[in-house]
Amino acid sequence: MSYDVIIIGAGVTGAAAARELSRYRLKVLVLEKEAEPAFGVSKSNSGIVHAGTQNPPSSLKGWLCVEGNRMIREELAADLGLHFVQCGQLIAVFDLADLPELETIKAEGEALGVKDMRVVDRAWLDANEPNLGPEVKAALLVPTAGIISPYRFVYALIENAVKNGAELKTSAKVAGIRRREGGGFYVEAGGRVYTTKFLVNAAGLRADEISAMAGAPTFTITPRKGEEYLLDKKREHIANHIIFPLPSKTSKGILIIKTSDGNPMIGPTAHDTGDKDDLATTEEGLAEVLAGARRMMPSVSKGDIIAYFAGLRPVAGKDFIIRHESAAPGLVNAAGIQSPGLTAAPAIAVMIADILKKQGLPLEPKDQFHRLRQRTEHLFMSSPEEARRLIAKNPAYGDIVCRCELVSAQEVRDAVRHGATTLDGVKFRTRAQAGRCHGGFCTTRILKIMQEELGRPVTELTKRGPGSEIVKDERK
Amino acid sequence: MKRRELVIVGGGPAGMAAALAARAAGVEDVLLLERDQHLGGILNQCIHPGFGLHHFKEELTGPEYADRFAALVHADPGIEVSLRSFVVKLGKDRELSYLRPGAMEDIQAGAVILATGCRERTREMIPIPGSRPAGVFPAGLAQKMVNMEGWIPGREAVIVGSGDIGLIMARRMALEGVAVKAVIEIQKTSRGLVRNVVQCLEDFGIPLRFQHRLTAIHGADRVEKVSVVRVDDDFKDIPGTAFEIACDTVLVSVGLIPENELLEMAGGAVDRRTNTPVADEVNLTSLPGVFACGNACKVYDLADSVTRDSELAGRMAAKYLGVPA
Numbered sequence: 001m002s003y004d005v006i007i008i009g010a011g012v013t014g015a016a017a018a019r020e021l022s023r024y025r026l027k028v029l030v031l032e033k034e035a036e037p038a039f040g041v042s043k044s045n046s047g048i049v050h051a052g053t054q055n056p057p058s059s060l061k062g063w064l065c066v067e068g069n070r071m072i073r074e075e076l077a078a079d080l081g082l083h084f085v086q087c088g089q090l091i092a093v094f095d096l097a098d099l100p101e102l103e104t105i106k107a108e109g110e111a112l113g114v115k116d117m118r119v120v121d122r123a124w125l126d127a128n129e130p131n132l133g134p135e136v137k138a139a140l141l142v143p144t145a146g147i148i149s150p151y152r153f154v155y156a157l158i159e160n161a162v163k164n165g166a167e168l169k170t171s172a173k174v175a176g177i178r179r180r181e182g183g184g185f186y187v188e189a190g191g192r193v194y195t196t197k198f199l200v201n202a203a204g205l206r207a208d209e210i211s212a213m214a215g216a217p218t219f220t221i222t223p224r225k226g227e228e229y230l231l232d233k234k235r236e237h238i239a240n241h242i243i244f245p246l247p248s249k250t251s252k253g254i255l256i257i258k259t260s261d262g263n264p265m266i267g268p269t270a271h272d273t274g275d276k277d278d279l280a281t282t283e284e285g286l287a288e289v290l291a292g293a294r295r296m297m298p299s300v301s302k303g304d305i306i307a308y309f310a311g312l313r314p315v316a317g318k319d320f321i322i323r324h325e326s327a328a329p330g331l332v333n334a335a336g337i338q339s340p341g342l343t344a345a346p347a348i349a350v351m352i353a354d355i356l357k358k359q360g361l362p363l364e365p366k367d368q369f370h371r372l373r374q375r376t377e378h379l380f381m382s383s384p385e386e387a388r389r390l391i392a393k394n395p396a397y398g399d400i401v402c403r404c405e406l407v408s409a410q411e412v413r414d415a416v417r418h419g420a421t422t423l424d425g426v427k428f429r430t431r432a433q434a435g436r437c438h439g440g441f442c443t444t445r446i447l448k449i450m451q452e453e454l455g456r457p458v459t460e461l462t463k464r465g466p467g468s469e470i471v472k473d474e475r476k
Numbered sequence: 477m478k479r480r481e482l483v484i485v486g487g488g489p490a491g492m493a494a495a496l497a498a499r500a501a502g503v504e505d506v507l508l509l510e511r512d513q514h515l516g517g518i519l520n521q522c523i524h525p526g527f528g529l530h531h532f533k534e535e536l537t538g539p540e541y542a543d544r545f546a547a548l549v550h551a552d553p554g555i556e557v558s559l560r561s562f563v564v565k566l567g568k569d570r571e572l573s574y575l576r577p578g579a580m581e582d583i584q585a586g587a588v589i590l591a592t593g594c595r596e597r598t599r600e601m602i603p604i605p606g607s608r609p610a611g612v613f614p615a616g617l618a619q620k621m622v623n624m625e626g627w628i629p630g631r632e633a634v635i636v637g638s639g640d641i642g643l644i645m646a647r648r649m650a651l652e653g654v655a656v657k658a659v660i661e662i663q664k665t666s667r668g669l670v671r672n673v674v675q676c677l678e679d680f681g682i683p684l685r686f687q688h689r690l691t692a693i694h695g696a697d698r699v700e701k702v703s704v705v706r707v708d709d710d711f712k713d714i715p716g717t718a719f720e721i722a723c724d725t726v727l728v729s730v731g732l733i734p735e736n737e738l739l740e741m742a743g744g745a746v747d748r749r750t751n752t753p754v755a756d757e758v759n760l761t762s763l764p765g766v767f768a769c770g771n772a773c774k775v776y777d778l779a780d781s782v783t784r785d786s787e788l789a790g791r792m793a794a795k796y797l798g799v800p801a
Contacts, residue, residue: 234737234740277696279607279608280605280606280607280692280694281603281605281606281608282605283605283691285605286603286605301748303601303748303749305600305601305603306598306600306601307600308600308603309608384565384573384580387575387580388580391575391578391579391580395577395578395579396577398575398576398577398578398579398580399560399575399576399577400511400560400562400575403511403562406564408575423610436595436598437595437596437598437614438598438599438600438614439617440595440596440598440614440616440617441595441617443617443621444617444620444621444624444625444627447627458625458627462610462697463609463610463697464610464697465697466697467696467697467698468609468610468697468698469610469698470610470611470627470629471621471627471628471629472628472629472630472631472724473627473628473631474626474627474628475626475627475628475652476626
């Protein structure tokens, strides 16, 4: 099997690159080691579409973030049928003596092209963000920031790429890469060998290992753990913006994050860890997150927490690494894509295409590129009129499976038909099991629908891929 | 908008008892909404005996206890049962909307009884830190999987919490050949019925460790082990007492939370700590004409007590509706 470009990794970076390259007459293959796209770094993303502030003005990530933000706001969210909410962001200070720092952030943001920022005082905050605690004295309002579902963003990108001819292979971990005489690479993955002219490395936490495998051991990835805690949907209106404290040197701090699905989130922590598989939450992390969130919003309560998780940021120094590696001709690295990687991804994808072109890959536009993707239906986002229309069209939209998050049997079926093969895949696409009962009521029903749709016995169904089976034995 | 005299949300033991009592008190028109495809609620998965000792003066299983009420409900022409019906909206003036396959219905109810039961507290609410592998189940979900579907969730289990569901599931898993390694309880005594401690643990040789807590769940894809530590009377970890138990399954039985999200949506007062309706008397809520009974009102130990109090709720709704006129 021979390709023009093989992309390693179906997180947001790989998915965006696949969609961008699917505009052109190219044979493109995406290899993903996990059972589904977005199961690596991207699944723990906060879903913030950053405006571009808090990045050094001369950095690669700074301008890619501003451009990615523009692309998502102005084109991509609508084209891909995604629910993007431009709620804006506040950077809060606890001491008016820190106001000059807000002015610096504002000036740096403006240098990058971030628009319409202004410092707001306590009276403005009282009117627009009434749950803020008394410690918050003022804030920088950044109106172009917004929120999106990180997984559904990845799924939409990859689905659209596949519709435009790209191929996706999941559970295909790259085991070896060899240079070909005369250019290009052999890539061994999932028990098969593929040949390709160019290689795009979007392997997240493993990007350093992949780059070394291809002959360019030029950087190291250090995982930086972030713990996040999700609040009950009942607290949806606790915040109207994404609220940041004034950032520290190593992180943007503990945030109060409005999410596009309604559940507010608090976090993340930021601690370097030596272990690329360490996804454990800790009692210390919870205490740190609660303290940070409560300083800005004292009414946040431990009892509001319905879920938590830890993610690992793939850190490779201070900036993104996006470059062709002359030590391994044909290899383009997109590595160290930590925050604001989700926002920057569409712009990174364009940059990758540009690098490939400079390295001699002809980019000839296809006669027909399917830019638009049909929106998937979600009852929880529908007005009563829309819900009625959906149910009239298909009675199964009235058959509720997940009561906490209001997800119907039809949405679960749609998720499986769009590629979900695991319980987590169904959860990320639909929100079923993501609510306050944590799947207590709906798990058996979802497993039955998956059995029907996938034609597999329940003992083969998993939470997130081989090894995570849910049911060990079945009594007939 | 259709008008109905009395709408009852939930067709478990509470909703069925309330419906029958309201009819006996003179209510002519009852709409009973149940989200599952059959009446009985959680009783359907409680295949152990111990039900009916007070109400029927004989010992029944959960499904048998439910069936006796379901037969009466189905035989009553004044009770319309709507299955797979899920209420999505309730307003303070008792206007409500529900979804069922093929339709969204809007109703104006004369009175409403919320008999929505409980959900289980989860691992996330304690919370137990660590990784998030497959194999961690609320005990009630495991009970549903084993008893309703014949799905055995694992082979070596640790149970967190000695509430009744945890105790009953310890025995149920042992009967299915699962090695139940321990029941871990942070308190000094069991929260469950004494008869369950004896019949479910002692008779099966399952160790119950009081004053212990889980400090972490380990495992990348599936549970591999748990970390446990002994605590003192103030629930503080005692240094030097930590140990691990290898297992592939953790069942969490750490209490129940009344489901009062509909009442909250309608503007009714709900205690933030217990999630129960704030009211002066059992079965009442802060909203006139909106009642709550069964486990939605408070968490009961026995289904028989749910039946007794829910019958009272049915009569209270009848009185509110002014029947008999």
